Amino acid sequence: MENSIAIYGAYGHTGKFITAELQRQGYKLILSGRDYEKLLYLQQQYPDSAIKAADISDSKSLDEAFFGTKVIINCAGPFLDTAEPVIQSALRLGIHYIDLSAEQKAVLDVFEKFSEKAKSNKISVIPAVAFYGGLADLLSTAITKDWDTIDEINVYIGLDSWHPTKGTRLTGDRNHYTRLTVKDSRLQELQPSTPIQWDFKNPIGIKDVVALPLSEIITISRHLKVNSINTFLSQNSLDDLRNAETPEPKPTDEKNRSSQLFCLEVVATKDNTKRTILAQGQDIYAVTAPLVVETVNRMLSGKLKKTGVTTIGEVFDASDFLQSLNEDDITISVIEESKLK
Structure with a gap:
C-alpha cells in the first residue's frame, strides 16, 4: 500500500485523466466510487489497481475504501454533496484530501467547517485543485x-x-x-x-x-x-x-x-x-490532471508549507x-x- 492513492469518482470524465496520469507516474491506485460495475470496467485498463465501491451515505464504506492510502482525490461532483462526507472520512483516517470543486459554496463550506479539524489532525485539505x-x-x-x-x-x-x-x-x-x-x-x-x-x-x-x-x-x-x-x-x-x-x-x-x-x-x-x-x-478537463498529480507529488515529498484547509497557491511555491x-x-x-x- 506504500504511496497508494485513492481516487473517488475514478470512472468520471476528469477522474479518468487523473487515474491515467497517476498510473503513468507509478502510483498504486485504489479506484473508488458509487458504481461497482463502472469500477470493474475501469479496472480492465489498470489491472494492478484495486477497486472499492463506496457511497457518500455510508461512512463505513468510505473508510474501508480509503484506509491505508496516502491521499484521497475526490473527483465526484457535485462537491456540494460529496466533499463533506469524503473529508470526514479523511479526518477519521488521517489522510490528505484533494478535490476539483468549481463551486464557490462548496469551497467556502470546506474552509468554514474543517479548518480547525484538519489542522489539529495534521492533514492538508485542498479544495479546487483544478x-x-x-x-x-x-x-x-x-x-x-x-x-x-x-x-x-x-x-x-x-x-x-x-x-x-x-x-x-x-x-x-x-x-x-x-x-x-x-x-x-x-x-x-x-x-x-x-x-x-x-x-x-x-x-x-x-x-x-x-x-x-x-x-x-x-x-x-x-x-x-x-x-x-x-x-x-x-x-x-x-x-x-x-x-x-x-x-x-x-x-x-x-x-x-x-x-x-x-x-x-x-x-x-x-x-x-x-x-x-x-x-x-x-x-x-484534461489539464486538471497534471495540477492534481503535481499536488500529490509535492504532498508526498514533504513540500507542504502547512496543514489544515488551504489552497495550492498558498501551500506550495506557486x-x-x-x-x-x-x-x-x-x-x-x-x-x-x-x-x-
Whole structure:
C-alpha cells in the first residue's frame, strides 16, 4: 500500500485523466466510487489497481475504501454533496484530501467547517485543485509574491468552445447559490454587469466576456490581501454550456483530450503597476490532471508549507509549481510588468 492513492469518482470524465496520469507516474491506485460495475470496467485498463465501491451515505464504506492510502482525490461532483462526507472520512483516517470543486459554496463550506479539524489532525485539505479554482490561484500568487497587498486581480477565461460533461451539467443544476466576488477586501454578491471585450490573442482571439466568478474567488481571497477580485468568462463558452444540445467532449489525441483550446489570463495591479500572466493549453478537463498529480507529488515529498484547509497557491511555491508543469499540458507565459496609464 506504500504511496497508494485513492481516487473517488475514478470512472468520471476528469477522474479518468487523473487515474491515467497517476498510473503513468507509478502510483498504486485504489479506484473508488458509487458504481461497482463502472469500477470493474475501469479496472480492465489498470489491472494492478484495486477497486472499492463506496457511497457518500455510508461512512463505513468510505473508510474501508480509503484506509491505508496516502491521499484521497475526490473527483465526484457535485462537491456540494460529496466533499463533506469524503473529508470526514479523511479526518477519521488521517489522510490528505484533494478535490476539483468549481463551486464557490462548496469551497467556502470546506474552509468554514474543517479548518480547525484538519489542522489539529495534521492533514492538508485542498479544495479546487483544478482548471477552475486552483490554476488562477497559482497564477495570481506567482505574479504577486513580492506584493504584501494588491489593488485588483482580474481573471479572464477564454475558451474556443465548451462541450460540458454530464458532471458539469449536474453541478450546474445543483449549484443554485448566489455568486460571490471580492470588493472592498470582502466577499460580496456579484452585481449585474454588461459584457466587455477581451483580447486573448491567438488562438482564442477577441471575445465578449461576462462576469462569472467561480471557486478561484474563494481560493485567492483566502490567502492574498486583495481589494478586488473578478472573474470573466467568454460568452461563447457560456452559450455552449447553457445549450442543452451541446454534446459532451470527444477525444481527439493519444491523451484522450478534446480539441478544446483555452486561455486563462490573470491581470494584477498595485498602485500604478500592472502584471500579467497567461496559461494556455488544450482541454480544461484534461489539464486538471497534471495540477492534481503535481499536488500529490509535492504532498508526498514533504513540500507542504502547512496543514489544515488551504489552497495550492498558498501551500506550495506557486512559481516553482507552474514551472514544473509539462508544456504539452499547459504553457505559462509571463508578460513584463507595465505602468498603468
